[in-house]
Amino acid sequence: MTETEKKQRIKQEGSVQIEVYTDPLCCWSWAFEPQWRKLRYAFSGKIKWRYRMGGLIPSWDSFSDPMNSISRPLQMGPLWLEAKHRSGMPIHDRVWFENPPKSSIPACLAVKTAELQSPVAAEQYLRAVREAVMLQGRDISERKVLLEVASELARRKPAVLDFSRFEQELGREASKKALEEDLQKTRLHGITRFPTLTIHKPGAAGVMIVGYRPYEALLEALKQVAPELTPTQHAEDEEKYSAYWGEGITEREVAEALQTSVL
Template identity: 30%
Template sequence: MKTNPNTVCDLSTGECGPSDEEAIQRLDFSPQTSKLTLHYVTDPICSHCWALEPVLNRFQLQYGHHFEFNVVMGGLLPSWNGFGDRANGIRQPSDVAGHWREVGEHSRMPIDGSLWLDHPIQSSFPPSRVFKIIQQNHPGKEREYLRKTRERLFAFNENIAEEAAMIRLVDEIGLNGRDLVAQAAEESAQTLLEEDFALAARLGVRGFPTIVMMNEDRQGVKIVGAQPLETYVKGLESVLNKPVIPAEVPALSDWFSGKEHLFSKEIEVMYDLRPDQAEAFVAEQLSGRSPRIRHVLGELYI
């Protein structure tokens, strides 16, 4: 029996004739992109992490499609019993105030810090445990909680490790604060926190903020401290072994949800503005929403 040749009509020429392609071919339509994991090792009371927010915002919005973002609690302050930070001259709570003011002035992310003089935080573990409980039970909401916690602590000088403050902050993100804070006091919450500490140790983290980007072959880069945007982009390209194209930055009207504040430095970094351009830019971009432009510690915020 004679087999008919496999004939096709060529899309480019319009001619029909025998094809030299196999009749059955295996295809793979899965996206040909590699996605890595970004571990952000931090702590709710880390001042340099607050200083990193403007750059981290932009990095996530423009390059976040390349990685899964995982926040890891690092355990900055277990208690003041035996704690000391010789590099920054910190031996007692009151020593933190001056250090925080310096970080705020240098970064222009507002930091009050006077609570360390009269109402100091005794441990960063309680809000860290609340973070872990939210992360476990309400994925996605933990980032909102962490952001609100930092705003209240750094810009508005609240002791965010007190039970009443933690309950209120959890309530504000639409969850049951009393229940979640009670869960965070259980031994299982401390176990979750210690799992993060173990991960941070395996990643070789010795300070905050630290970002570790790792591919599926467990090869990666570690970036220590609050660095410029270009440093994180270079790190990402190094792990992916290719150039990356940034997404467009969102319009301010899309980025500003109203759930969180935005401070002048964050707006300037996102939109490449000078400090003296920020207020007019906000008024123009949010003209239909009548934004309430306020100031704290000499910095604009909405």
């Protein structure tokens, strides 16, 4: 392969784009983190992604999930318990009995506020706010909690998030506009389940992955879109993989990457 061909291939491989439709209060999106993190690690530098907030629970007055017979907070607990057992991810399912969030819109808005600073800030804030509810049982529908999560992230990683700017922009026009754009795209594509991933290359037909899926399904979808794509690295060492993601990585995420079982 010539140097020109190599450069063209690298450029082509880097053009794979993934849009992740998700929500901070979606237990299946949290359950999907081991597979999603493994994919980003394996194809580091060869795929690009962006998060779209789905607004899972606008309010409990308007929310209804007939498939799972859920229309009020207490009924969400068993679904979270199911996600916990199916995925092996730790989940504080009792939040729906002890401290139920009233809506997922405030947390979605907070993620988009972080994104005004950078995609990295959005990704790390999304992870942090998920940990707040999924691991710690905090009510992420409260502005106070969302600001606390941002403050904690900014303290740990000041280069990632500017807390003063976040506090000023939370709920202002720019963040609201960014969230509305996501909600419009979610409605346009008829997406009602999270996580949903659309994988495509510019100018070509893409593939949609809906719901909690195994890692092999992600690989198959990626192969359909970009059969020439090959991994840049493989997780072979627990310490190295954990260090790559930093604090907060779960035992289940490490097990998925190293293909060991904790179930």
